[in-house]
Amino acid sequence: MKFPDVIHAGKPEPHNEVPQAQSAHNNFWDFMYMHSEATHMFMWAMSDRTIPRSYRMMQGFGVNTFTLINAKGDRHFVKFHFTPELGVHSLVWDEALKLAGQDPDFHRKDLMEAIENGAYPRWKFGIQTIPESEEHQFDFDILDATKVWPEDQIPIRYIGQLELNRNVDEYFTQTEQVAFCTGHIVPGIGFSDDPLLQGRNFSYFDTQLSRLGVNWQELPINKPVCPVMNFNRDGAMRHKISRGKVNYWPNRYEVQPPASKEEGGYVDYPQKVAGIKERSKSAKFLDHTSQAQLFFNSLSDVEKSHVRSALSFELDHCDEAIVYERLTQRLADVDLDLAQAVAQMVGGPKPEEPGKPNHGRKAPGLSQLGYIPETPTIASRRVGIIIADGYDSVAFKALSTGLKLASAIPMVLGVRRSAIFADGEDRSESKGVIPDHHLEGQRSTMFDALVIPGGKTLF
DSSP: OOHHHHHHHHSOBTTTTBSSSOOOSHHHHHHHHHOGGGHHHHHHHTSGGGSBSOGGGOOEEOSSOEEEEOTTOOEEEEEEEEEETTOOOBOOHHHHHHHHHHOTTHHHHHHHHHHHTTOOOEEEEEEEEEEGGGTTSSSSOTTOTTOOOOTTTSOOEEEEEEEOOOOOSOHIIIIITOOOOTTOOOTTEEEOOOHHHHHHHHHHHHHHHHHHOTTGGGSTTTSOSSOOOOOOOOOTTOOOOOOSSOOSSSOTTOOSOOOOTTTTOOOOOOOOOOSOOOSOOOGGGGOOSHHHHHHHHHSOHHHHHHHHHHHHHHHHTOOOHHHHHHHHHHHTTTOHHHHHHHHHHHOSOOOOSOSSOOOOOOOTTSSGGGGOOSSOOOTTOEEEEEEOTTBOHHHHHHHHHHHHHTTOEEEEEESSSSOBOBTTOOTTTOOOBOOSEEGGGOOGGGOSEEEOOOBSOOO
């Protein structure tokens, strides 16, 4: 199990507790080099995907493979997908750096603000499925969590929608105490032999025991919405009061028998098992570069340049030459031009030849540009309207009305957060406009657009 090691490598280095909440240091990138299976992952981590414009514009898909069992008892492997209707959009690196200091809660506030304004975030819910009989018909292992299922081979079928239309009433009880657990499934969904999923099924449940206590499933936010009858008893912070003389099954009264399949009880799929059980990896698990190449090949030129810049930034903070020199050699397994560009920026020898031949393939769904909405929209975008005494009231009202009709979120920014008066406005009879914020309290990075309506006197 590499889980403890990857957590240790990503944390601040033990000798000086630096850096905080960053991956730009020797230990992290040493670990990335020592584990070639991490190559695909860190290519994603260095892309625009990790600095989203908004949670509402993030694509969600699990790395783990579950199973679906239909009414006939047929078993399919499945991956679940959530695709934002607003498209997949990111910040640029300079914006992300500034926002981290200007407003560390930018993303959280953005989501709450959109919901409060009725701009409810929506995601299309889709599935990729592979019949059990076709598990071994691909050039990658479908149970390998370091791989994606290319959409040109296994298309996504969209079957539903997720909408967030209400903010929580109290953050701690309704969000902080949520206990995410991969082992919680319903009839019809099962587990595959994905080794990472098997580990998570244990570790997540174990984590909730230590984080929230043995009766964490009785907290209101984690409690099932339907009645539950079982013989779980006692433990710290028990909520439910149980009645009766027996607390086990079977019992002399035949009370509370397990739910049958016909009653909706969970039934494990009768999976056929053959072969030798050993701690090893299949040959397909050992291909650590093909999908890293597929990802990078599929990006646009702009997205590729951002990956180069991100890698150059990260490795610049590694002060041991062995770390950044070996990592640039690893990049040659993915793309020679990428490796040479990064090596030139961070120092060290430039690779002369590809470490592995690039297959040249691309796949849909990997570049963010593939998720641009067919109809351009400014729905839920934050637009700042800047005003000062003497502003054009007609233009201001037209802007405000037009933006609201387009479902954008206009915010008035003034030279002060007290009354501001339009050109020709009688200050003795009018209360003026009270801005939402003053200019010194906000920054351009917090908005998608800024507009000045004009006027005889601006500033």
